[in-house]
Structures are given as C-alpha cells and as structure tokens.
Amino acid sequence: MSRRKLFSGREIYNHEKSDSLFLEAVKKNILYHKSNCREYEEILDSMDFHINDLTSMEDLYKLPSIPTMYLKTHYLASMSKRRLLVKATSTGTSGTYSRIGYNFLSLFYGAVMAWKLLQFHGLFSLKRTNYILLGYEPHRSNETIITKTQLLSTFMAPAKQRVYALQYKDHGYEVNFDDIKNALDQYSRQKNPVRLIGFPYYTLFLLKELKKNQISYQLPKGSMVLLGGGWKGFYQEETEKETLFQMIREILGIEEENCREFFGAAEHPVLYCTCPNHHFHVSNYSRVIIRDVMSLEPVKNGQPGLVNLMTPMADSMPLTSIMTDDLGVLYDGNQCGCGIETPYLEILGRIGMKEIQTCAVNAADLLGE
C-alpha cells in the first residue's frame, strides 16, 4: 500500500512529502525479502539488524546494504525464476556480472516511475523521430540492461528509423561509424527530429571523428542528445562534459538544453535524469546515502564517499539497499538552482579495482584504445 502510494503520487521530486511513505515502503520491502530469501535473512541477522531499528529516515543507513560486487557472484532472489518476466545482466561481456530479474509488479512500478520521470523532463514526443544509437544493436546474445534501456528509449517518440553504431556481425559486435555518418547526412536533410542516444564515450569519439573530417550538421528542430552508461575516465574531468556539450552544439547544431544524461544501475532499478543544469536529482522513488570509504558511516552532503542506493521497488530480488562501487557526492538540492529541491548526486568515479569492467572500458577495447 505504501509503495503504491509512493509511486502514484503526483510529485516526483519532493522528499519532505514522500519521506514517511518511502520509509514505510522500505520496511515492508525488507520484511518481504527477509521471509522469501534465506540468504538475505542470514545477511540481516549476521549484521544484527532488526526492522525496529528503522524509526525515521535518519535510520536508513542502519539497513545492511548488498554490495554490487556480491551480486556478481551470488544470485539472490525472493521468488522463483519462472515468475521473472525480464531477466538481464549488468555489463556482461567480461565475465563478471550480476543476473537481475524483475517480476510483473516490480516492472509495473518501474514503468510508472520511468513514465513520470520522462514526462517531467519533457522526453515524450509524438513527432516521428530518427534514432542514432551509439551503443549495441539488440541481439539475443546480449542481455545487458544498457542495451535494453537504449532500445526502450527509442519508444519515447515514434521511431522513423534506427541506426546502430555497434552492429552484430558474424563474430560479434563491430563498430560502424560510416553508417552513422551516412545516417547523419540523410537525417539532417529531413524535417524529423533526430535523437542521438548512447554512451558519452562513444558520443565524444564520434564528434571528434566528425570534427577531424570537418563535418558539421544543423540537425532539425527538436533534436536531442541522450547520454547514459557512464563516463569511464572522464568522471573527474568536468571540463570533458563542457567540451562535449560545446561540440554537440558546434557539430550537430543541438543546444545544451536538449542534452540529457541518464544514470542507473542494473542492480538499482531507479532511473535518474539530469535537470537543465545537468544534475541528477534524487526522485521520490529512491534515496541515496554517501558513506565514508573506510568506516562506511554516512557523510554530510558535499563530502565524497561510496554511493549507497535505496529503493523499495523490487519484489523479485532484495535490491532494497545496494552498495555500488562508485564514488560520489550528494549536494543539497537548492545548490543547483533549477528549482528541484531534492538533493543531487554527482558520480566521481569508480573505485579502482582491476576486475571491475565497466561498459565504457569495453567500449574502449572495441575502439582499439
């Protein structure tokens, strides 16, 4: 009931109003997983956690969180695989990945969340749109969440045509920027808006290629660039982002306000979309705690630490509180100035572990760098 209310609320960025519902929904979610997933129960017991420890939002940090690294080696589920409608993996070409599944109700709430968030950020359109996907062409061998989300994102406006940078050939994926250039030539002469969707890394690579060959376009009015999937080594360099937006304006003729970035994790089914100032505000459907890298105690807003993501969305797996291997900072919402009052998350980078392969690292391999 509390979860339904949380997801059906009219506002999506109001923590003050949604805090009590969120806490209630989280508690119910924990109890559900505790009684349906023995491993999860053991984890909670071994950490001496009791549901009564959560009396206010300030207590949320007491809930033991499951590290994403743990999910890469353990399959935790609160229902049988038969009930899962969508099964997907986190970035999975390197061998270590989490297997994540969602049941109907979790997906339903996911869809409600995505719908509200995308509508709030003005991403739905009825205009037929040409899509350029700087990512993987869907193929049955590819179960990564990012590929599924990239494909889903081509339904926010009806697709006239889709072209992929990474095409599936006989022996796997190959990068094909020539097709992308041809598509840009063709689309820039049409009236339909163009949406370029992809990893920031590929986008920057494409723009550099175009610039090198002195090619630039004025894409039709209403065109957008949607970025997602992480920044790899660019994390620390905010200037890289500014460079990217500047190049998008110069080379594609798309203004900065029409560039959005998305953040999400396979293990945390909540979507984050940047505000006009390029910040990831935390919506009502999740909360973020930044923890000290050594003590794991929560730190004050403005201080860096490990990113702990929480949501009561999923029934299929105990994903209520997930400890990522990302470093980040949470800022007070009013520091942004866009009008959204909830805190915003800045991802600083991934903690250095060689075995953690990100999408972007694999991208770098494919590009031969």
Ligand SMILES: [Zn+2]
């Ligand atoms: Zn903002």
